[in-house]
Amino acid sequence: MSSAQPAITVVDLHKFYDQYEAVGGVSFEVAEGEIFGLLGPNGAGKTTTVEILEGYRGSSSGSVSVLGFDPAERARALRERVGIVLQSSGMYRHVRVREAVAHWAGLYPHPRNVDEVLGIVGLDDEAQAAALVRTLSGGQQRRLDLALALIGDPDLIFLDEPTTGFDPAARRSAWSTIKRLRDLGKTVLLTTHYLEEAQELCDRVAIIKNGKILAEGPPSTLSEASARYRVSWRDQSGELISEEVDDPTELLYRLTGDAIARGQGLADCSVVRPSLEDVYLDLTADESSEEER
Amino acid sequence: MSDTALAWRQYRLERKMFWRNPTAAFFSFVLPLIFLFLFGAVFSGSQANLNVLVPGIAGLSVMATTFNALATQMTFLREQGVLKRVRGTPLPGTSYLSGIIGSAATNAVIQILIIIVAGKLFFGLGWPKNWIELALFTVLGVACFAAMGVAFSHVIPNFEAAPAYTNLVFLPMIFISGVFFDVDNVPAFLRDIANALPLVHVINGISAALVTGAPIADHLSDLAVVAVWTLACVILAVRGFSWSARD
Numbered sequence: 001m002s003s004a005q006p007a008i009t010v011v012d013l014h015k016f017y018d019q020y021e022a023v024g025g026v027s028f029e030v031a032e033g034e035i036f037g038l039l040g041p042n043g044a045g046k047t048t049t050v051e052i053l054e055g056y057r058g059s060s061s062g063s064v065s066v067l068g069f070d071p072a073e074r075a076r077a078l079r080e081r082v083g084i085v086l087q088s089s090g091m092y093r094h095v096r097v098r099e100a101v102a103h104w105a106g107l108y109p110h111p112r113n114v115d116e117v118l119g120i121v122g123l124d125d126e127a128q129a130a131a132l133v134r135t136l137s138g139g140q141q142r143r144l145d146l147a148l149a150l151i152g153d154p155d156l157i158f159l160d161e162p163t164t165g166f167d168p169a170a171r172r173s174a175w176s177t178i179k180r181l182r183d184l185g186k187t188v189l190l191t192t193h194y195l196e197e198a199q200e201l202c203d204r205v206a207i208i209k210n211g212k213i214l215a216e217g218p219p220s221t222l223s224e225a226s227a228r229y230r231v232s233w234r235d236q237s238g239e240l241i242s243e244e245v246d247d248p249t250e251l252l253y254r255l256t257g258d259a260i261a262r263g264q265g266l267a268d269c270s271v272v273r274p275s276l277e278d279v280y281l282d283l284t285a286d287e288s289s290e291e292e293r
Numbered sequence: 294m295s296d297t298a299l300a301w302r303q304y305r306l307e308r309k310m311f312w313r314n315p316t317a318a319f320f321s322f323v324l325p326l327i328f329l330f331l332f333g334a335v336f337s338g339s340q341a342n343l344n345v346l347v348p349g350i351a352g353l354s355v356m357a358t359t360f361n362a363l364a365t366q367m368t369f370l371r372e373q374g375v376l377k378r379v380r381g382t383p384l385p386g387t388s389y390l391s392g393i394i395g396s397a398a399t400n401a402v403i404q405i406l407i408i409i410v411a412g413k414l415f416f417g418l419g420w421p422k423n424w425i426e427l428a429l430f431t432v433l434g435v436a437c438f439a440a441m442g443v444a445f446s447h448v449i450p451n452f453e454a455a456p457a458y459t460n461l462v463f464l465p466m467i468f469i470s471g472v473f474f475d476v477d478n479v480p481a482f483l484r485d486i487a488n489a490l491p492l493v494h495v496i497n498g499i500s501a502a503l504v505t506g507a508p509i510a511d512h513l514s515d516l517a518v519v520a521v522w523t524l525a526c527v528i529l530a531v532r533g534f535s536w537s538a539r540d
Contacts, residue, residue, distance in 0.1 A: 054381060056537070076383050084381040090373025094313035095306070106294060106302050107384045132313075148378070 005068070007032045007156050007187040008053060013062035015048050015211075022048045024211035025062070030204075032155075035178070035188040037202035039195065041284050045211035046191040047087055050160050053189070054084050067156055080108055083149030087160040091144065093134035097123055100133060101147050108152030121147045121177060139170045146177065157181060159190040163197060175200055195277050207283055214283045222279055231255075234267040296388045303384070303392025311396060317362070325354040325404060326411075332473055333416050340417050342474075344504045347412040349472035351503070352496035354404035355434040359397045361463055363442030365455045366393065372452045372538050380536040390443070397442075398435045405431055405499075412503065422506030429509065430498030433519050437491050440526035447533045466492050491522040 008030035015023040023045045030036040038046045051057045053064055055071035055078070064071060069078040091100065098114060105111035118124040121143040128140065136144065142162065149157055162178065163171045171194075178201055181188055192198055198205045199219045206216040215222055229248040233255060235241050245251050248271055259266040294302075311318060329350040336342035370376045379389055405427075412418035421427050442459075449458045469483045470476065470492040476484055487493045494515035501507040509516070 056377070056380070076385070079381065079383040082381075084378075086374065086377060086381070088374060089378040090370075090375050091378070092306075092310055092375060094310040099306075099309075103302065103306050104382065107299065107382045109383075152382075 005032070006030060006065075007034070007067060008036075008189060009063075009065040010049070010053070011063045013049065013052065013064060014060045015045075015052065015057070016060045022211055023052075023059075026208070026211065026213055027062075028206050028213065028216060030187060030189055032187050033182070033185055034203045035182055035190065035201055037198040037205040038189070038191040038208050039193070039198040039202075039205050039280065040191075040208035041193055044193075044208045044284075046193075046208055047160055048211075049208070050158055050189065050191055054082070054158055055079075080152060081155045083152060083154035083157040085142075085145045085149045085157070085159045085162055087164070089145065091133045091141065091148075093132070095133050096129070097131055097133065097136070097144060097147075098129040100144065101151050104148045104151045110153055111151050112153045114151065117147050117151050120150060120180060122173065123147060139166060142166070142174070143177075150181075154186070156187045156189070159188060161191055161193070163192070163194065171197070195280050207280060209284050215279065230272045231270070232272070233269040236262075236264075238267075240268065296385050299384055300388040300391040300395070303389055304395045305392075307392050307396035308399065311400070317366075320357075320361070322358070322400060322404070325350055325357055326407060328353065329408060329411060330415075333411075337416075343416045344418065345471065345475050345500075346473065347408060347416055347418055348496050348500035348503050349470075351405055351408045351499045352434065352470070352492055353467050353472045354408060355401050355431060355495060356438045356463065356467070356492055358400040358404055359394075359435050360438040360442040360445070361459045362397050362400065363394065363439055364445045364449060364459045365452075366397075367443055367446035368449045368455045369452050371446065371535065374537070377537045386536075394439045394443075397439055401431065401435045409503070418503060421503050423502045423508070426509050426512075427499060427502035429516070430495055430502065430512075430519075433516065433523060434491070434495035434499075437495070437519050437523040437526060440523060440530045441491075444526050444529035444533060447535060451538075466490055469493075471496055488518075491519045494518045 006029040008028075010029070011027050013023055013026045014021065026045070026049055028036070038049065040046050048057065052059050053066050053071055055074045058072050067078060067081055069075050071078065095103070098118065101117060102114050105114055115124065118129055123129060123140065123143050128136075131140075133141070133144065146159075146162070149159075159178065163174045166174060175197070178188065178190070190197075190201065202219060204216065204218050205222060207214045207222070228244045228246055230242060230244050231248050231251055232240060232242040243251065252271070255266055255269070329347070332346050332350070333343065336346055367376075380386075409421060413420055445459070445462065446455075449455050467473075469479060469487040470490065471479075471487070472492075476487055476493055479487070497515045498512050498519075501509075501512055
C-alpha cells in the first residue's frame with residue numbers, strides 16, 4: 001500500500017432527503033495518519049457525510065472511498081479496519097466495562113489488549129473497569145465508546161462530536177486521548193462544532209455549512225487565507241481608530257513616524273490577525289443569525 | 294472467528310446480561326409460573342381443567358419468553374442505538390440476532406421443563422407422552438413467536454410504549470387461545486379468530502404431547518398453521534428489519 005493513497009476520498013458527494021439537500025457537492029481527502037476535522041454548526045451536514053463514510057447511509061450521487069472500499073457495500077474487511085464513535089449510541093446496560101470491551105475484542109481479527117485500551121481511554125482503575133455500564137457517567141460512557149472503537153486496532157477512526165456535552169476539564173482530557181491516536185499512527189476523521197477543538201487536534205480542517213465546504217486547510221493557513229491585519233490606535237483627539245490592511249508594514253511605519261515626529265507615544269496600538277474563530281464566525285455568519293430568529 | 298462461534302459468544306453474553314436484569318427476568322420468566330400455580334390452585338379440583346391449563350400455560354410461556362421479550366428488547370436496542378453500534382462492527386447481523394433469539398429460546402425451553410416437572414409433581418399429569426411431538430411444537434412455536442416479536446418491534450414507536458403494544462397482542466391472544474379454559478367453550482366467532490392465530494395450534498400440539506398422547510399425524514393441520522405463520526413472520530422480520538430508530 002502506497003502512503004500516497006489517501007485513507008478517505010470524497011468527490012462531489014450529494015445527499016438528498018426528498019427535496020432537502022443535506023450534503024451538496026462535498027469533496028475532500030484525508031491522508032493516512034492525519035487528523036482531519038469537519039467543522040461546522042449544527043445541521044451543516046457533518047453527520048450525514050460521516051455516516052455515508054461509515055456505511056450507515058447511501059449517497060445520492062458522487063463517489064466515496066474509505067481505505068479503498070466503497071463503504072455502501074459494507075464489506076466486513078472494511079469494518080474490521082474501522083472504529084466508529086457515533087454522535088450518540090447506547091450500550092447494553094447490564095454488562096461490565098471490561099466485559100464489554102473484551103466482548104468487542106472478539107469481533108475483530110487482531111484486537112488490541114483490553115487493559116491497554118482501557119488505559120488509553122482512562123477507564124483502567126479497577127472500580128471503573130468492573131462497573132456496570134448503566135452506572136457510568138456521561139463522560140465515562142463516552143470513554144467506553146472510544147474504547148469499543150479502538151479495541152479492534154483500526155487504521156481509521158471516526159469521531160462524531162466526541163466531546164459534545166463535556167465540561168472543560170473532561171474535554172481537555174479527551175483531547176489528550178485523541179492526540180495519542182495520532183501517536184499510534186491512526187487516521188482520524190472527527191466532526192465538531194467547537195472551533196478550539198478543531199484548532200487543538202486537527203492537522204487539517206474543512207469548514208462545512210449548509211452541506212457545502214466553505215474553506216479547507218490546516219487551521220493556521222485557514223485564518224491566513226482570508227486574514228487581513230487589523231491595526232488599531234488612538235489618534236491625537238483620543239479616538240480609537242481601526243484599519244484593516246493586507247500588509248501592515250507601511251501603515252505602522254507611517255503611524256510610528258508621525259508619533260515620533262510629534263514627540264508622543266502611540267496609545268493603545270495593536271496589530272491583530274483574525275483567529276480561525278473570526279474566519280469561522282465570518283463564514284458561518286448567516287447560519288447563526290437564522291438560528292437566532 | 295467463524296460466524297457460528299460469534300453467535301455463540303453473543304449468546305453467552307446475552308445469558309449473562311439476562312440474569313443481571315431482574316425486571317426482565319421476572320416478567321418473561323416468573324410471571325407464567327405464577328399464573329400456573331395461581332390457576333392451578335383455582336382448578337385443583339378438576340383434572341380435566343388442569344389438563345387444559347398446563348399445556349395452555351406452556352404455550353403462554355413460549356409466547357411470553359419469545360414474542361413479548363424480543364419485541365421489547367429489540368425496541369430497546371434499536372431506540373438506544375445499540376443495534377446501530379453493532380452494525381458498525383464486523384459482527385454479522387445473523388450471528389448477532391442468532392445470539393439474541395437463542396437466548397430467548399433458552400428461556401422458553403427452561404420454562405417448558407419447569408412446567409413439565411410442576412405438571413408431574415403438582416397437577417396430576419404424568420411425564421410427557423410424546424417427547425418428539427413436544428420438541429417439535431416447542432421449536433416451531435419458538436421460531437414463530439420469536440420472528441413475530443422481531444417483526445412486531447418495528448410497529449412499536451418507542452420503548453415506553455413497548456409493554457402496551459406487546460400486551461395488546463399478547464393478552465387477547467392468550468385469552469381466546471385456550472390458555473385458561475378449553476377453546477371449545479368459547480363463542481364460535483372467537484374460536485374462529487383463535488384458530489386463525491398460531492397460539493391455539495401450538496397449545497394443541499403441546500397438549501397432545503403432554504396429555505392425550507395423540508400422534509403428530511393427528512395434528513398436521515396445527516403444524517401447518519404454525520408453519521405458515523412462522524414463514525410469514527420471518528419474512529416480515531427480515532424485510533422490515535431496521536438497525537436504527539426512526540427519526
